[in-house]
Amino acid sequence: MLVFVFTALSLLSPCLATIPRPRGVAISMASFYKPDVPFQCLDGSKQVPFEYVNDDYCDCPDGSDEPGTSACTNGKFHCTNAGYRPINILSSRVNDGICDCCDGSDEWEGNIECVNNCKELGRKMREDREKQMQLQDSGYKVKLQYMEEGKKRRAEKRAEMETLEQSKVELEALKNEVEARKIEVEGPEKEAKEKHEQAWKEVQEAKKAELDKIKAETAFYEMDENKDNRVDLVEIKAHAQFDVDNNGEVCDSEAREHLEIGEEADHVDLEHFMEKVWPNIRDFYKSPAEQEDKGDNQEIEPKEEENRVGENKTGEEEAMPEYDDETKQLIAVADAARKQFTDADNALRDAENAIRDLQNYLNLDYGPNEEFSALKGNCYEYTDREYTYKLCGFEKATQRPKAGGSETTLGNWGKWEGTPEDKYAAQKYENGQSCWNGPNRSVKVNMKCGLENKVTGTSEPSRCEYAFDFETPARCTEPPARASDDTHDEL
Structure with a gap:
């Protein structure tokens, strides 16, 4: 049995009244379904008598002859959904006991009662659409502000970049100028400071030499036990610290080795001792008093050693005297030049860092309109x-x-x-x-x-x-x- 649907519009439009459409066909497709001519499958594959349309048997490969039944698995049923949004569903879902169309038209056999809620859905759709449009409208107004501020910010940063690039050229020139001045004044400063420090070094070395001389003489007279103003083999052999091979005694050869004398001699005087002997034994020589008070395996405290030789302070511990006024003036001039260079260098670095930050900002893509x-x-x-x-x-x-x-x-x-x-x-x-x-x-x-x-x-x-x-x-x-x-x- 053929099933047709006539619209209420046919009452107003004689033209539409002449085009009845089968169930499940949209108005826009009604012209393809004319009862007085054979039906042409919409894919153009074949023609069938019009009475085959919606006869619950699938004749067209594309299912277009059965829009209102579930005979064709690939057919499409049009839900009119008056008051809401029309949709197309698979014809296989027609009369399956599930309401797919909000107007219930897909369940036309009446096996299930469908509630027509199209108007309610339409009202909800319009409300949601209105909220979305209001959101877009309000948000877009803020976006316009973002765009204006973004473009302004980019223009400002470009202008700042140009200013900094020019400033960078000037700062580089200034840095080169003060650097040359710094190098110029640091030469005399360095020369004057080295002269002063060399003089102080010579004073220290002289004091050190004098102290070493005193220690050498003291050692000589400590070792000269018979006070004959010379140190002989017997006297040096009395000091176990000269036992090179650690056999418990200092033999003649070991004594001669330390006294820097050959077989023909058996003693040294003060001059020979200070020149030849003392440089070789100064680091390990211990006086009898040290050996008695500290033992062979302990070292005398530095302060006690200083007091023993009558010297309270060595040259190394003394602070170097202040520079003379002329050198101080040279240092002050050089310090000022160094500060100028540091300030110029820092200013240039700050400009370069700022330029780099600006470039990083300008290189970013903030959207078509910032x-x-x-x-x-x-x-x-x-x-x-x-x-x-x-x-x-x-x-x-x-x-x-x-x-x-x-x-x-x-x-x-x-x-x-x-x-x-x-x-x-x-x-x-x-x-x-x-x-x-x-x-x-x-x-x-x-x-x-x-x-x-x-x-x-x-x-x-x-x-x-x-x-x-x-x-x-x-x-x-x-x-x-x-x-x-x-x-x-x-x-």
């Missing part, structure tokens, strides 16, 4: 049950445990990673801290329109790869002009 520049330098946090996540625009994304602990870098600014059609739909932060036995962490930030900048959710779709949901007015678009309602009353 709208995303509002995110630069600002951070946004989101906390779930375990972690606090932070997104710092165009810088990095991090994570830290709520219970305490160190912050983990999930990624550093990388690039825009939206679709080819919508580049600015997502950002990518990459090369974060590496996972144990895994890749470096990374974050994809999915961006959508919102009235304020904020992270609204986080997830970890795969190991060490995170996803942030982020709302920002920068993603809002200019809403279209209010169009007429796209719901309809097609019957």
Whole structure:
């Protein structure tokens, strides 16, 4: 049996009244279903008598002859859904006991009672659409401010860059000038200081030599036990410290070796002792008093050694005298030149750092109209049950445990990673801290329109790869002009 639907519009339109349409056919397709001519399958594969349409038997390969029955698995049934949005469903879902059309037209056999809630859905759709349009409208107004501020900021930074580039040239010239002056005045300063220090060194060496002479004479007279103004073999053999082979006694050869004399001699005088003997024994010689008070394996305290030779302070411990007035003046001039150079060098470095920072800013892509520049330098946090996540625009994304602990870098600014059609739909932060036995962490930030900048959710779709949901007015678009309602009353 053929089933046809006639619209209420036929009462108003004689033209439409002449085109009855089978159940499940949209008005726009009614012209293909003419009762007075054979039906041409919509894929052009064959013709069938029109009475085969909706006869519950699939004749066309594309299922177009059975829009109102479930005979064809690939057929399409049109839900008019008056008051809401028309849709097409698979014909196989017609009369299956499930209400797929909000007007219930897909269950026309009446095996189940479907409630027509199209008007309610239409009203909800219009409300949601109005809220979305209001969101886009309000957000877009903020976006316009972002665009204006972003363009102004870029222009200011470009102007600042030009000023700094010019300043850099001047600072380089100044640095070269004061550096040359510094080198010029440091020469006389160095010469005067070296002269003063050399003189002090000579004084120290003279004092040291005098002290060494006193110690040598003292040692000579300590070893000259018979006071005959010479040290002989017998006297040196009395000192066990000259036992080279450690056999318990100092033999003649060991004594001669230390006295620097041959077989023909058996003693040395003071002059020979100081010139030949003392330089070789000064580091280990101990007086009888030292050996008695400290023992052979202990060293005498430095202060006691100084007192023993009648000297309270050695040359090495004395402070070098102040420079003379002329040298002080040369130092003051050089110090002033060095300060000028340091100041000029620091100023140049500051300018270079500022230029580098400006260049980094200007190299970033803040969107077609600079709208995303509002995110630069600002951070946004989101906390779930375990972690606090932070997104710092165009810088990095991090994570830290709520219970305490160190912050983990999930990624550093990388690039825009939206679709080819919508580049600015997502950002990518990459090369974060590496996972144990895994890749470096990374974050994809999915961006959508919102009235304020904020992270609204986080997830970890795969190991060490995170996803942030982020709302920002920068993603809002200019809403279209209010169009007429796209719901309809097609019957």
